[in-house]
Amino acid sequence: MHIHVDETLGLFHLQSKDSSYIIQLVEGYPAHVYWGAQLHHDSNLASILEFRERSSFSPNPVPSDRSISLDTLPQEYPQYGTSDFRQPAYQLILEDGSRITELKYAGYRIASGKPKLEGLPAVYTESDDEAATLYLILEDKYSGLQVTLLYTVFANHSVIARSAMIENKGSAAMTLEQALSASVDFADANYHALYLSGAWVRERHVQRRELGPGAIRLESRRGSSSHQMNPFLALLRPDATEDHGDVYGFSLVYSGSFIAQAEVEQFSQTRVSIGINPFDFSWQLEPGQSFQTPEAVMVYSGEGIGGMSRTYHRLYRTRLCRGVYRDKERPILVNNWEATYFNFDADKIEAIAKEAGPLGIELFVLDDGWFGKRDNDDSSLGDWFEDRRKLPGGLADLAKRVNKQGLQFGLWVEPEMISPNSELYRKHPDWCLHAEGRRRTEARSQLVLDLSRKEVCDYLYDTLSAVFSSAPITYVKWDMNRNMTEIASAAAPALRQKETAHRYMLGLYDLMDRLTSRFPDILFESCSGGGGRFDPGMLYYMPQTWTSDDTDAIERLAIQYGTSIVYPASSMGAHVSSVPNHQVGRMTSLAIRGDVAMSGNFGYELDLTAFTKEEKELAASQIAQYKEIRSLVQQGDMYRLLSPFEGRGDTAWMFVSADRSEAFVAYFRVLAEPNGPIRRLTLRGLDPQLKYKIETGVTGNSLAGDTASPFSLAFGGEAFGGDRLMNIGLTVSDLKGDFASITFRLKGLPAE
Numbered sequence: 001m002h003i004h005v006d007e008t009l010g011l012f013h014l015q016s017k018d019s020s021y022i023i024q025l026v027e028g029y030p031a032h033v034y035w036g037a038q039l040h041h042d043s044n045l046a047s048i049l050e051f052r053e054r055s056s057f058s059p060n061p062v063p064s065d066r067s068i069s070l071d072t073l074p075q076e077y078p079q080y081g082t083s084d085f086r087q088p089a090y091q092l093i094l095e096d097g098s099r100i101t102e103l104k105y106a107g108y109r110i111a112s113g114k115p116k117l118e119g120l121p122a123v124y125t126e127s128d129d130e131a132a133t134l135y136l137i138l139e140d141k142y143s144g145l146q147v148t149l150l151y152t153v154f155a156n157h158s159v160i161a162r163s164a165m166i167e168n169k170g171s172a173a174m175t176l177e178q179a180l181s182a183s184v185d186f187a188d189a190n191y192h193a194l195y196l197s198g199a200w201v202r203e204r205h206v207q208r209r210e211l212g213p214g215a216i217r218l219e220s221r222r223g224s225s226s227h228q229m230n231p232f233l234a235l236l237r238p239d240a241t242e243d244h245g246d247v248y249g250f251s252l253v254y255s256g257s258f259i260a261q262a263e264v265e266q267f268s269q270t271r272v273s274i275g276i277n278p279f280d281f282s283w284q285l286e287p288g289q290s291f292q293t294p295e296a297v298m299v300y301s302g303e304g305i306g307g308m309s310r311t312y313h314r315l316y317r318t319r320l321c322r323g324v325y326r327d328k329e330r331p332i333l334v335n336n337w338e339a340t341y342f343n344f345d346a347d348k349i350e351a352i353a354k355e356a357g358p359l360g361i362e363l364f365v366l367d368d369g370w371f372g373k374r375d376n377d378d379s380s381l382g383d384w385f386e387d388r389r390k391l392p393g394g395l396a397d398l399a400k401r402v403n404k405q406g407l408q409f410g411l412w413v414e415p416e417m418i419s420p421n422s423e424l425y426r427k428h429p430d431w432c433l434h435a436e437g438r439r440r441t442e443a444r445s446q447l448v449l450d451l452s453r454k455e456v457c458d459y460l461y462d463t464l465s466a467v468f469s470s471a472p473i474t475y476v477k478w479d480m481n482r483n484m485t486e487i488a489s490a491a492a493p494a495l496r497q498k499e500t501a502h503r504y505m506l507g508l509y510d511l512m513d514r515l516t517s518r519f520p521d522i523l524f525e526s527c528s529g530g531g532g533r534f535d536p537g538m539l540y541y542m543p544q545t546w547t548s549d550d551t552d553a554i555e556r557l558a559i560q561y562g563t564s565i566v567y568p569a570s571s572m573g574a575h576v577s578s579v580p581n582h583q584v585g586r587m588t589s590l591a592i593r594g595d596v597a598m599s600g601n602f603g604y605e606l607d608l609t610a611f612t613k614e615e616k617e618l619a620a621s622q623i624a625q626y627k628e629i630r631s632l633v634q635q636g637d638m639y640r641l642l643s644p645f646e647g648r649g650d651t652a653w654m655f656v657s658a659d660r661s662e663a664f665v666a667y668f669r670v671l672a673e674p675n676g677p678i679r680r681l682t683l684r685g686l687d688p689q690l691k692y693k694i695e696t697g698v699t700g701n702s703l704a705g706d707t708a709s710p711f712s713l714a715f716g717g718e719a720f721g722g723d724r725l726m727n728i729g730l731t732v733s734d735l736k737g738d739f740a741s742i743t744f745r746l747k748g749l750p751a752e
């Protein structure tokens, strides 16, 4: 890691682990020169950019030099209005109504480490020698606009973290209409775009599309990062695969509306930009005020999509997630949502906990329905006091009864919401987002609290603090079950109404920061109808997320595979639920449901009191197995082997320990295949010099009982070289039946 500056050439060469990023000043404009595999600094990096006269339709900022045009110059933070007709990185209106500013280089600063971003989640360092940061200062000489571009490079990660700090150093107000986090111009368009899209119960399916003239625009306008589109975009060379080739990832550390765009222009250059969605956004900057954009985390991988994912996983696991649970094994839980929905009482909960303890489950989570008068989803959000009809002894008594069964106690809350039918709403009808005099559009019979208001956040802080202190609560599931409509704040002046959605995010981040600091020993899991806010912003406060409301094992293959493109397994909640599955009605064996859920933070979400003796035995052995592989799954390196989005949907992945001495492999056959070809599973990430002993895990595809595995593996108990496992693989074609799975562990043998 190093930041080289050649002041004579106006050249900045940023070296992160394995990658280089080069900026050069051209007539005072910061031009983008290169991003990719690491270069030596003495490799003559001066004359990479090509200057060529185009036509009068690509104007020239320096009249005497027609070879330079902002319309073609690759740039770091492009502006609107002075001849670049592509997507700008920022737009603003000056007090006189003019929209023209021109950012030119005004200086730089380099500091070791990485600064905190005021009020925003961001990747961090634990010591200054882990990273270095370049502050590139740009100014518009007429208005007093100053933009500082921040670039952090890392010693241990092939990552560049970028953001922009926009300051009004002039004497008149200005209005920001767009303030993106990063913009990168690629020299050609020979790329595919890779991104994650979906819907509720179908989140983060992998999409791959060729770029062509025009733009690919990914966005959310929903006030949260959304089920529909994740705040992530990668460009990859057409020949890039899971294991090979150049991949460039852009991930936004933000939980609100965003855009990520790849625009191919007339000369086949590609501009990627990412940041807060400018749609329905503006921000008043009075003299002396500043605006900090969220952070974009950019990863270069020369080792395919898998290489990029592992870089994101390591960085997000160790330098985005925080708190005592960052490095701690996550508890195996049982959640009562799909077991009881709203229909429970303390005795029922205790009965489930009583079954859970002997199986080895460590935590009970009480889901929705414990507060106010909430017998269904049309009331009580905001009334965060126990419903004594269901819990006569309150939360404290219930937690005690659960603890007695040897389990910790966890609780569900949905703090950002308010039901029109609630005491809170009757007291504070203006505390929700709404446009005065208009309909307040409900979703699931609820409205969104206006977290842009300090008094609302303070109320939530006090109320939730009281709840979290009222019982020995060690886990909190923080849910959020709708998107924003009528985005307006009763507390904001007219000119600041378009700030509401971002101010909401700042209020939410501050609230979560205060609560997670006050309750450092609580493990927080975020949730938004499953994965509607599965983003790096939330992971900064809460190290895991409920991946999806879809608990079907087969659907989960796609959802967990897609999620793993950016996010580590330690961030994914994954539970075994009952069959027929509540979302899709599919029947699958308890064995495969366990095998799929074991690739994340494992748990059960069904009525354990309805389990047969055989099911209990299998669950107990799944739990014992998970305890053995838990640290591998939660802290190891993930290698995806087969994609559910290709071929017949068979899926496989594995987790390898940092020293490569241990691994856990999971293979899923979705549909049986008549008289099919020989199928070999080739492994990844092992030490080619080491021999590994294979231990088969629980396998099975029987729908009745699940006790017996109808197939056995030829290779159980044997030892093979890592080289053979990675180059020849293991035959898995004798699997029979639909929805079958094999899991096994590999243990490196000591050298002879």
Ligand code: DGJ
Pocket (backbone or CB within 6 Å): 337, 367, 368, 412, 479, 481, 527, 528, 529, 530, 546, 548, 549
């Ligand atoms: C949506 C969540 O994703 C579910 O797991 C459950 O907590 C419900 N909300 C409760 O309303």
